[in-house]
Amino acid sequence: GIQQWDQEGEPLHEPEALSAFVEEMRASVPANAELHxxxxxxxxxxxxxxxxxxxxxxxxxxxxxxxxxxxx
Incomplete structure (x- = not known):
């Protein structure tokens, strides 16, 4: 999760949106940066x-x- 409000039961919990964000991060992180x-x-x-x-x-x-x- 990215913030307090995106946890299950919270008002901004949107698993599909979080998944899309994570996929874009994976695709966009430059080679000289670490992604953990x-x-x-x-x-x-x-x-x-x-x-x-x-x-x-x-x-x-x-x-x-x-x-x-x-x-x-």
Whole structure:
């Protein structure tokens, strides 16, 4: 899911529209960008864990500088 309001039971829950959006994202993401698909909603803990996993990898790879006072 993309937002709180598109979950089942919410006013913007439209599975067909979400499916079309996801298909277009798959087709449109440029080769130099990463697309990670997980079977979780954006508000789920698994989404946050995946985002932090990617961020931590970017820090380790030097793509994102480490925060002040933290070793790389």
């Amino acid at each position: 698909e997980i079977a979780e909603h954006i508000n789920d803990a698994a989404f946050c864990a995946k985002a932090l996993e990617i961020f931590d990898r970017w820090v380790a790879e030097g793509i994102v500088p480490p925060g002040r006072g933290h070793a790389a």
